Amino acid sequence: MSIFDDRAAEVLQSLPYLLQGLGVTISVTLLALLLGGLIGLMGALARVYGAAPLRAAAAAYSRTIRSLPLLVILFFLYFLGSDIYEMSVFTSMVLALGIHTSAYQEGIFRAGIQSIERGQSEAAAAIGMTPFQNFFTIVLPQALRRCIPYWGNEAAIVLKDSSLAYVLGLTELMRRGQYVISRTHQAFLTYLIIGLIYLILTLVLTRGLSYMEKRVKIPG
Amino acid sequence: MKQWQRAGWIGFLVVMAALFLVGSAAGQETWVIGTSADYPPFESVDEDGEFVGFDMDLIREIGARLDREVEIQDMDFGALIAALERGRIDAVIASMSPTPERRERVDFTDAYYQSRQGILVHPDTDVEINSLEDFMQYEFAVQTGTTMDDWATNRVEEGLIEDGQIRRYGDVTVAAMDLRNRRVEAFMLDLAVAYSLAADLGLDVAVEVQIEEAGNPGILLPKGSDEELEKINAVLAELREEGFIDELIDTWLRGVYE
Structure with missing residues (x-):
């Protein structure tokens, strides 16, 4: 079956319409990454420095979330969560994706923190730094730098997972693509275009992060 | 450290912008109708992003006659009944016919179309x-x-x-x-x-x-909405009598049964 059918032009004319979905895709992705980053970082701190019960709680959280499909978390928040607070699809998706990625980001941050040699913390204590000072000025800045490549992978996954919100009708890139497909019946071409848009987004994201990685690299 | 601070500020601004968007979207009193807009000619989205089709014209007319502002909320077909049960939407029009299983969970208005x-x-x-x-x-x-x-x-x-x-x-x-x-x-x-x-x-x-399982599509309302059911059935009868539904069949399904 050929990709360029007689209705291909109609699909190409829908490009601006598809691109309007980018704003939603990007804001869901950024907000979820940020939320997941905050929860993930707190989880990592709890698991590395926390007292035993806190450690256990953080580990249980991360294991539970990791075992739940994103769709389950999304439906849970959107349908059952509405008893507590009626969230829009957008809010539900940001929260669901943020919670989902937080479990993975927790692992990334924990690995980063644990990769900083214990000797540095001992040296910091020896020159009279408080544990707080030690963490924020010695451990965290180095740990976050080491996290960048792994965090970049996670960010690319979150970007594509954001498309799942289409099941609840959030008109992001993917759902808009489905509208175009049901109107023109040109599934191949439409998915190809959507794929290219995601490719460009991912490239911008990963390029941006590797640029940042170079910029903040510790000299020497 | 500068870079991290800058990233922090950008993140903060993004969160504030999102909260603003979420906040401004809430609080409007409208008749929220669920559909699954990937089923032309009954419901789909046109080039301008408008919901169009047989069902869309019908529900807008019903809304107009009941003096309500219709807001279409699109989602996956399989998620519609759950959304209605949980009160996320007020009604569903999605070319959906009653079945015993569906009747246990929601109420159906009279049929507005003969399905084949x-x-x-x-x-x-x-x-x-x-x-x-x-x-x-x-x-x-x-x-x-x-x-x-x-x-x-x-x-x-x-x-x-x-x-x-x-x-x-x-x-x-x-x-x-x-x-x-x-x-x-x-x-x-x-x-x-x-x-x-x-x-x-x-x-x-x-x-x-014509399969026996397929009743004829109606509008779905939450279980136990007797008063609302009566209102909508009255409007549907009116529309049938005035020939509005035949007009819709002409507009959207013309040529289909020739």
Whole structure:
């Protein structure tokens, strides 16, 4: 079956319409990454420095979330969560994706923190730094730098997972693509275009992060 | 450290912007109608991003006569009843017919349309289908959660077909593509949609059928909304009498049954 059918032009004319979905895709992705980053970082701190019960709680959280499909978390928040607070699809998706990625980001941050040699913390204590000072000025800045490549992978996954919100009708890139497909019946071409848009987004994201990685690299 | 600070500020601004958006979207009093806008000619989205189709025109007219502002909330077909039960939407219009299972969970208004089914096949094929009995011999497609899906499931229970013969798809277009690529041999779906897909993808409607499972589509309301049901049924009767529904059939399904 050929990709360029007689209705291909109609699909190409829908490009601006598809691109309007980018704003939603990007804001869901950024907000979820940020939320997941905050929860993930707190989880990592709890698991590395926390007292035993806190450690256990953080580990249980991360294991539970990791075992739940994103769709389950999304439906849970959107349908059952509405008893507590009626969230829009957008809010539900940001929260669901943020919670989902937080479990993975927790692992990334924990690995980063644990990769900083214990000797540095001992040296910091020896020159009279408080544990707080030690963490924020010695451990965290180095740990976050080491996290960048792994965090970049996670960010690319979150970007594509954001498309799942289409099941609840959030008109992001993917759902808009489905509208175009049901109107023109040109599934191949439409998915190809959507794929290219995601490719460009991912490239911008990963390029941006590797640029940042170079910029903040510790000299020497 | 500068870079991290800057990233922090950007993140903060993004969060504030989102909170603002979420906040401004809430608090409007409207009649929220759920649909699954991937089912032309009943419901779809046009070039300008507007919801269009038979069902959309109908529900807007009903809304106008009841003096309500209709807001269309689109979602996956399978998520509609759950959304209605949880109060996320006020009603559903999605070319959905009553079944015993659905009636347990929601209320249906009177039917607004006589539904029939068509069986789509590839034009260059030796698949011979002249009746539902013929259809049962082949590997076929249905859309998940539809009355056609129920029909297939019931025939499996009766031992007339094997479960392995059924291919269930979330999306009618994807099923039609698979038929065109000969991954399935036949596809049963709503007649009007079958003709629209046949015209666009160069497929044939082998036969028109009527399955017992398919009642006729109505509007879905939450369980126990008697008063609302009466109101809408009255408007539907009015529209039928005035010929508005016939007009809609002319506009959206014209040519389909010729």
